[in-house]
Amino acid sequence: MNIAAFIGSSMLFALFAIVVLFVLINMSSRLALIILIVVPLIFILMIPDISIAFLSVEQMSLANGLVPVNNFHILLMLWSTLIGVILYTEFLTWYLGKGMKMKKNPDGSNKTSISAGLDKIVYDAIGKAKRILNRQK
């Protein structure tokens, strides 16, 4: 393993992750997602040789050489992580926002719990199944 290449690559990836997370927190999750895909693409299109060479650098070789780990693999892992963070952030934001709306419901109807809703869906599904079976008979 080339220590210098490993340290240089790690710094670049860390910088990339910090930028994406900064944008995610302070600006927009969608912008962060765009940055996540666009920045590598720009590098690939602008300086293809250097970028491909960078992604091809083997940082380590795991399991006695059976699993070589290149910068490309690291990029994929970084992408996976950050995509997950962005998506779940977005999802949780939506979910929490929806809960707040229901608390402020002006008609005063009862709040339905998630487990009660789930039971209803299950019972509806079983009833539908019974009807379909009776028709066939």
Add this chain to the structure above:
Amino acid sequence: MYKLLLLTIVLIAFIDPASSTAVREEDIWIFQGSFELGTSERAYLEGYTVKVNDINESSTSTATLLIYSNSVFMQAFEVDTGVNNEHTYDGELKVQVDSIEDGKISLNIYKHKSELVWITDIPKTSFKTGDSLSEDDYRITLNGINEGVAQVTVRLEEEDYERTYSSGDYEKFSDDFMINIVYINKNTQEVFIETLKPGAPQIKMEIGNLQESYEPNEYVEYELIVTNNGTIPLHGIILTTECADGDVELVTQQHSILDPEKKKKFQIRVKPDVKPTSRNITIHNSVEGYDYRGNEYNNEMDTEATVNSYISIEKEVRSRDKSSEDPEFGTEQYFQVNITVANMAGFQTAVTVSDVLPSEFIPDDIDSTEWPMVIGAGETKSIQYFASSTEPGDFTFEPATIVWKDNGETYKMQSNQIEGTFHVSGSKVVLQKELSSSYMLVGEVIDISLKITNDGDRDIDISFRETIPDGLSYVNGENEWEGRLVAGKAREFTYTVKAETSGEYYLPETEVSLSDEKGKKDSVVSDQLFLFIDDEITEIEEEAYEETYNQVDASASYSDNKQIADPEITKTEAAGFLLSSFATLFCIIAIVPTFAYLFISRVYK
């Protein structure tokens, strides 16, 4: 007859040595030397012998001395250290007693002699009336010549002396100046005058017969040649020899007289101290002597002599021809090595002698060329062994080494350098067997080459026949040969074989039989060579092979930690690959939140 008589008279007149030397000589007591003698001991002088008859050490110590002239007893007399301490025999020999003590009498002996004292200061010079001649401290003026008598004024030390001299007169004005009227010519009114002054001896010392080096068990012996380079004789010569690194046999040596331009050889003998290393010892020689007036003259000189270590080692190498019955093939000479070590000290010493042979040499019948041994005092030991060379050529031998300890310190010495180069004749054959390729397919052909080199200096008859293993078939070329290989030449044989069946093969060793000019036989064998014959492969297999090869190559690049910049991939493809990777990851990760979103939306609709 008359003419002959006249010639004789003229010759006598001109060549009368007495008249020329009488002026220059003086009758004086000449110091003959100092002697310290016990009872019955003798002092040998020139023509005389002085013997101590008895010594009586009472209140006034006395001794009775006997004088012999040419071994004939002449006189007995008694001396003491008081009033009667000087005795003169026959006006010729004077004995002065210095002291009488401890059964010994110290004597200074003088001999009466007429000796050269004066030497010419201004050579014979012609004076006419009124002429004068000056030197540093005197002035001579001829006032006139009257009836064969010269009137001369001598000014010496600010004082004028008026003198009248006849032809042949001379006058000693002081101990340092004398005038000699050589001849007065009445006809020409000329006076020939010379002046004389006392001469002086001068001591010159030279070393003779000094050897390059001396062994510690022998005397450092050489000649010291003392020459009187002065103008008058040197008396009472005493040579003193001192040496801090050894014992001088004769510390003082005496010699009575040394005339001008004469030499005296003194034999110097010094027993050097025994030391473990070779070193230079300094011997100090000083000579002192006296002129007729007792003025001392001296000179001194240091002599350096090299004294060897008490351990010595010598090595000798002799080349010998092997006997014709010797069945051994190869070299024709062997070597006899003689190493002689000696201990010249008065004590025994434990030493280790070692010798290094050239790398091609093997000693005969000995395990190593190192011999620990004890050498007794004054003992000499010899080591003899034989060694043979494994191959012919020119060789040089290194000196042998001896190591020993003295007073806790280790000393090492090498023997003399072995001069010259030793030649070993003989035969040496080098065989090389090679394949053009060690991998081949069935049906292919390869070349097998044999290179036979004669590195010796004798012609050799050689023969060989190659054995071709199963799986290979002979195609063409030289796979057997018999003939003579000239010294220094090489010959290469190549033959071609075809692969018949696949498998792993070891080509058998090739044995080359050798026979030298004397009919001695030997052989040389090559290495075994490995050959892999593969099956013929189809095109599909070839493709598979290529793929395998590429994979292997790619992984090799990975493991080398290098970039795999595939030249085939374009930036569009790379961007597309990245984009698709991103999309794939996004979709996979988004599955769970999407379903959760749909579910929650439906529940709370």
